[in-house]
Amino acid sequence: MNKRNFAELKEKEFDLIVIGGGITGAWIALDASRRGLSTVLLDKDDFGAATSAKSSKLLHGGIRYLQQLQFSKVRESAIERSWYQSVAPHLCHFIPFLVPCYRDIRKSKLLLRIGMMLYRVLCYGENSRIKDFHKKIPKGWFISKKKLVSLVDLAESDSLTGGSVFYESHMENSERMTLAIIKSAVDSGAFAYNYTRVERFINDDNKIKGVSVADRIDGDEFKIRGRMIINTTGPWIDGLNRTLFNSDPHDITTGFSKGSHIVTRQIIKDYAVALPSQHKGQSIVDRGGRHVFVIPWRGHSLIGTTNEPLDNGLDNLSITNKEIENLIFEVNSSIPSAKLDRNDVLYSFSGIYPLQANTIKTDTYQGTGEYLIIDHESHSEIKGLITALGAKFTTSRLVAEKTVDLVTAKLDLAVSCKTKGIPLTSGTITDIESFKDRKCVEFNHLFPVDLTQSLIRRYGKDIDSIYSLGKSEPQLLRTVSERDNIIEAEIVYIVKNEAVCHLSDLIFRRTGLGTIGNPGAQCLSQCVKIMGDLLNWDDKTRHNELESVMNHLNTAVSPNN
């Protein structure tokens, strides 16, 4: 990644400035830089720390769009899901999803069977895009009631008739997916800076010629010039555009709702399950009044989501006690033997759905899955600015492709998309299983097999750099976290190569050490020592960084509201 040196940014005029380093901005920066555009990506916080870190981490085939008869969206999601398998085979894996069926016709096997048949037709050809045999999408099947309850200890119910199993792709660390895409963009010549907030646009007679930015680490303020600017700041899109339009008639979103997850001890090991909600308006495979997902995740259960009106502003998100209690209630009602209680909640996180609906309904999923790309030249006669609102992690590559197509058309360049199926730098692996086998043998004298495997799941091909560090400095083989299989060499690699500015970047995003609960005082102090030594932090900074991480860990399980 680029070192934090803004000198070149101040000098240059870029072809493209991308504002927002979530998954949408990441893909835009990668596509643009691979097409040869000089590109800079800016985020006000850490890369991928906002909505893109707060999802259910599913790269889903879009089965729930079937219910709304949005067939093109099903196909679009299925195709995008398959590109992820090819470009980042180390960062996603398939998990079987169980959907219980009931006598009620809306949740019956018959309806689901028809839905599945249609789904298969719509997804036709998705496996042909995936070259690696191990990454192909397995077929689903139906199971009897007896089999279903042997897999998940569902509450006894006469109306339960059995279930269906289908596969979805899941990410262990979606933050690393976003980062891997940004790192690949940098490898293709892009500049990318976190903690660099765009304050306003530079408007010269209705032509946007750049942006004014604030460096949130050193307090510097400066301008960056660009021929085209993309606002892809997710929930902050309208706020930023209002610095230009001064009022809200141009707003793209009509409101926001909040969705939260909790992470608990593992209650189901090998299957994810879609539990019918105890709340009103239940329907099949749909969070539109809604299913609660229990997903096996890094030895724990990831449970979500809620759907609540957003009341605390975009920058002060946290779960409420009521949300935690609702999720526990949902799980215990469907799986009484789970016996979840507050002490089982190890972590939580909340994200924002930007809405295009006028009223915000509690407990009804209102995300439309509808992305928007707005060319402000035709929309409001402002040249040089495009707004891109992503709607799904899964389809963000496609949003980027369409947005960069628009940019190249405006710049009069004939270069086509370069992200379809072309691996990320860390994902240039033809056969993931034989790659793992090879590396386990190659690194055997230094790394235990399970360490090699977990490093590959986080770093793909970049495991070689961590191995080299461990080989040249054997003291870096010391364990930082046994629970997470993390050694000091990994922390050193991250601090030197992955643009971490705060301890929280390391704990919650690069390693995920904090996202399955407090990793322990010993681990945290080891991390702050390595990071502080490499970044020359004084004692006060070390203390503040640690305190901020501890505060976050505490409020994630014991919110104030």
Ligand SMILES: Cc1cc2nc3c(=O)[nH]c(=O)nc-3n(C[C@H](O)[C@H](O)[C@H](O)COP(=O)(O)OP(=O)(O)OC[C@H]3O[C@@H](n4cnc5c(N)ncnc54)[C@H](O)[C@@H]3O)c2cc1C
């Ligand atoms: C609860 C929940 C569950 C979800 N589950 C799934 C799922 O399982 N699968 C799926 O496919 N999708 C899911 N989604 C949707 C998906 O998470 C989002 O569509 C996607 O992450 C949006 O990415 P983004 O890059 O557009 O926005 P964001 O990730 O929000 O990124 C916007 C970025 O802009 C930055 N920014 C804001 N203002 C400025 C500024 N002035 N200057 C510089 N930077 C700025 C922010 O810091 C932020 O990093 C879920 C969403 C929610 C809320």
